Amino acid sequence: MVLLQLDPFLNELTSMFEHSTEKGSVWVTLKRSSLKSKVQRNKMGTVGEPLEYRCLVRATDGKKTISTSVGAKDHQRFQASYATILKAHMAALKKRERKDKKKAALAHKQEGGSKKSKKA
């Protein structure tokens, strides 16, 4: 597993989405982590040093795993780009079929309206 910088991670993630359109899935995991081993954590705990936590983001397509870590400073920027990528690639989800209902409701309203105007 490779720990990447934010932008290379997003690029890799994009290509994972692009390569899994015909078959396969993409998993993205978010986890809070101090990025320290248990031994290091215990040591810091006994010394009393505060642990710095970051958000560890891992992505896999079943063959390859990539990861990055997002700190408090850049989580908003990362979240924005991540959301853009998701929006662009989750095109297979169903849109709500609302158009017909809307049209029907509109026609109904117009009918009601015209009746009212006749009365007046």
Next chain:
Amino acid sequence: MVYITSWDEFVERSVQLFRADPDSTRYVMKYRHCDGKLVLKVTDNKECLKFKTDQAQDAKKMEKLNNIFFTLMSRGPDADVSEVTGKEQTEAQPGKKGRGRKQ
């Protein structure tokens, strides 16, 4: 393990789960393009919450949840998520409009 059908319940319970055990809770999103399916999972290795959908509107809701988890995980479990909704709030900066016209 059963899928939770109500989105609001899923969000509420997953945030609760994370706050109860922030060190071992993870949030996984799985997207399968060929079947057009999206599965969200939050687990602390003891309890597992899952939500499944094929609707595009749920992907929008997921964006908010992503935002909540990014905030909780990078800023800490006590971070305030009430203001984090996924919308760009930076745009709504209080107006500097018409400043020059006053005189």
